[in-house]
Amino acid sequence: MTETILRPSPISASVDFSAEGVQHGFLRLPYSRDDSAWGSVMIPITVVRNGDGPTALLTGGNHGDEYEGPIALFDLARTLAAEEVTGRVIIVPAMNYPAFAAGTRVSPIDKGNMNRSFPGRPDGTVTQKIADYFQRELLPLAEIVLDFHSGGKTLDFLPFCAAHILPDKEQEARAFELVKAFGAPWSMKMLEIDAVGMYDTAAEEMGKVFITTELGGGGTATARSAGIAKRGVRNVLRAAGILKGAVETSKTEWLDMPDGDCFSFAEDGGLIEPLVDLGEKVRKGDVVAQIYPIARTGAEPLEIKAKMDGLLAARHFPGLVKQGDCVAVLAI
Ligand SMILES: [Zn+2]
Numbered sequence: 001m002t003e004t005i006l007r008p009s010p011i012s013a014s015v016d017f018s019a020e021g022v023q024h025g026f027l028r029l030p031y032s033r034d035d036s037a038w039g040s041v042m043i044p045i046t047v048v049r050n051g052d053g054p055t056a057l058l059t060g061g062n063h064g065d066e067y068e069g070p071i072a073l074f075d076l077a078r079t080l081a082a083e084e085v086t087g088r089v090i091i092v093p094a095m096n097y098p099a100f101a102a103g104t105r106v107s108p109i110d111k112g113n114m115n116r117s118f119p120g121r122p123d124g125t126v127t128q129k130i131a132d133y134f135q136r137e138l139l140p141l142a143e144i145v146l147d148f149h150s151g152g153k154t155l156d157f158l159p160f161c162a163a164h165i166l167p168d169k170e171q172e173a174r175a176f177e178l179v180k181a182f183g184a185p186w187s188m189k190m191l192e193i194d195a196v197g198m199y200d201t202a203a204e205e206m207g208k209v210f211i212t213t214e215l216g217g218g219g220t221a222t223a224r225s226a227g228i229a230k231r232g233v234r235n236v237l238r239a240a241g242i243l244k245g246a247v248e249t250s251k252t253e254w255l256d257m258p259d260g261d262c263f264s265f266a267e268d269g270g271l272i273e274p275l276v277d278l279g280e281k282v283r284k285g286d287v288v289a290q291i292y293p294i295a296r297t298g299a300e301p302l303e304i305k306a307k308m309d310g311l312l313a314a315r316h317f318p319g320l321v322k323q324g325d326c327v328a329v330l331a332i
Pocket of ligand 1: 025062063149
């Protein structure tokens with residue numbers, strides 16, 4: 001068997017992960033380009049360490065147009081004091097920083113979708129190089145990993161925290177304990193439609209306790225959704241024994257995505273009329289939305305029917321849909 005020897009990451013950290021106290025710095029990735037010959041991508045990072053204990057790795061901006069995570073993590077990075085911590089907290093508010101700075105889901109540099117780029121490559125595109133640094137440098141430092149998502153510009157979600165069903169039931173149970181501690185209004189046993197290359201999968205395969213969120217969408221945040229994120233991240237750190245104090249408990253409703261019947265995709269594009277709003281219950285066969293062809297009047301709309309009983313957990317956000325778009329996600 002030949003062994004692939006990977007070169008070192010081109011990314012260098014201006015913070016010392018083993019140092020005590022609070023450090024604000026950057027992950028610097030050299031990126032030579034027309035407007036900056038010896039330029040760099042500078043990814044903000046904060047490390048807070050106080051003695052021995054577990055490490056939590058907290059990330060937002062995996063997709064650049066999802067805002068609750070960055071809001072909660074810029075806030076936490078600014079306010080977390082070393083004395084409050086036992087162990088270490090590594091905060092990267094905007095993982096795919098070029099995408100975050102451009103307000104786009106994927107990187108404007110290479111069109112890289114961070115959450116389809118793992119395990120990454122040290123000699124790949126900018127997005128692959130960032131993924132590789134998380135895969136080989138940051139994930140191995142952590143026991144607990146929280147990666148914030150929301151719907152971005154094209155989806156809108158009920159606010160939930162989530163973990164996946166895993167082969168290792170102890171790892172799965174620890175993740176769902178943190179989901180409960182996060183205390184979002186909904187908590188989800190999440191099914192992925194496209195798990196290859198995901199950060200989630202990379203962390204889980206390394207045995208990490210991994211949780212994620214979907215906290216809204218539409219390419220913005222609300223006071224409510226930002227508040228859920230800010231309270232949730234501190235609750236997770238408390239439940240992990242990293243942050244002093246008790247978890248602020250709150251009521252959560254558990255949801256499950258049992259199989260692929262959760263998802264509905266548009267077979268034609270057009271103007272979408274929602275017939276059910278987020279959180280509303282539906283029965284199998286109910287029409288959750290209809291899509292009008294826009295090229296002519298007088299044509300019948302395409303009906304999007306629920307393939308199962310459940311409630312609407314996510315929906316397409318913009319008023320026009322394209323063929324192939326995910327238009328509705330149900331959960332039970
Ligand atoms: Zn996302």
